[in-house]
Amino acid sequence: MKIPIVSVSWLQENINNPELIILDAVLDAPPHxxxxxxxxxxDIKNKFSDTSIPLPNTLPQPQAFATEARKLGISKHSKIVVYDTKGIYSSPRAWYLFKSMGHENVWVLDGGFPAWEKEGFAIEKVALKSFKEGDFEAHFKADMFKNKFQVLHNITSKEAIVIDARSADRFNAETEEPREGLRSGHIPNAxxxxxxxxxKDGxxxxxxxxxxxxPHQDQNLYFSCGSGITACINLIAYELxxxxxxxxxxxxxxxxxxxxxxxxxxx
Known part of the structure; x- marks a missing residue:
């Protein structure tokens, strides 16, 4: 894989590339x-998740993902930069989704919107837009996705290390989970x-x-968190x-x- 992040200066220098598409990775649209x-x-939650499943932020079916990507004008040859308003939070999830659908030319904007705004680069008000439909195609990489049965099997097979991105107090069952009905603790051996x-600073x-x-830089890794968002941050950290x-x-x-x-x- 290519280096997964770019700087705001790189984005500014390449802003006029006709193949470049900038995506604002939001969890609750419109949030800003x-x-x-x-x-x-x-829109991660409403357009780029499988809303038929009673879990948040679930990987969508490849064809559904491709349909929504094309609506955004994304094509097979698009060079995509994703960012979010917190610096680094939801944008790695968008990066992961494109990677898992076989699109290699995608990067996270390091520092996100705060770093861009701090440099005085061009911003605008959020508005509804329509785009010429793209020709994006999804080629799902199943090896980038694990379900609970594969993770359960891994407890005994130890094919990979599970890296849990939650806070230490949640991981160690020292506090209750923020979502109602969830046990406290962690996956065995995680x-x-x-x-x-x-x-640091976004x-x-x-x-x-x-x-x-x-830790465990030379081993196969499965990444987990609360709902599939911050796990992607750790994945990119290891990718770096x-x-x-x-x-x-x-x-x-x-x-x-x-x-x-x-x-x-x-x-």
Missing amino acids: DLQIAGARTF VNVPFSKVL HFLPKEELKQIL ISNNQPKAIYDGSWTEWGQDYNLPIEK
Whole structure:
């Protein structure tokens, strides 16, 4: 895989590339009034999740994803930069979705909207827009996705290490889960890497600092969190230091695992 992030200066220098598409990765549309000039709203919860499944942010079917991507004017050759308003939060999920659908030319804007605005680069008010339909095609990479049965099998097979992005108090069952009805604790044998540890001021830590703090850098990794969003932050952090080891998202994450009393937990 290519380096998964770009800087705001890189985006400014390439802003007029006709193949470039900028996506504002939102979780609750419309959540804000301003966006990077020319950006298009990438509605994770309502357009790019499988809303027929009673879990948040679930990976959509490839054809459904492709249909919505084409509506945004995205094509097979589009160069996509995704960002969010928190710096780094929901944009890695959008990056992961495109990667899992086989689109390689996608990057996360390091620092997101706050870094862009701080530099004084062009912004505009969010408004409804329509676009010429693109020819995007989805080619689903099943190896980037894991379900609860695969994660359960992994407890005994130990094919991969599960990296849990939740806070330490949630991981260690020292506080109740924010979602009602979920048990406290973590998947057996999982390792806790709170996503906040790989970030500073809305940016990813430099590569050398990530190398010092991230465990199990030479092993296959499954990434989990509360609902499939912040797991993608950790995946990118590992991608920044090593893109050779297989990495996958456990999409159901703790929202699914924590409510299924047939699944084991540790505290």
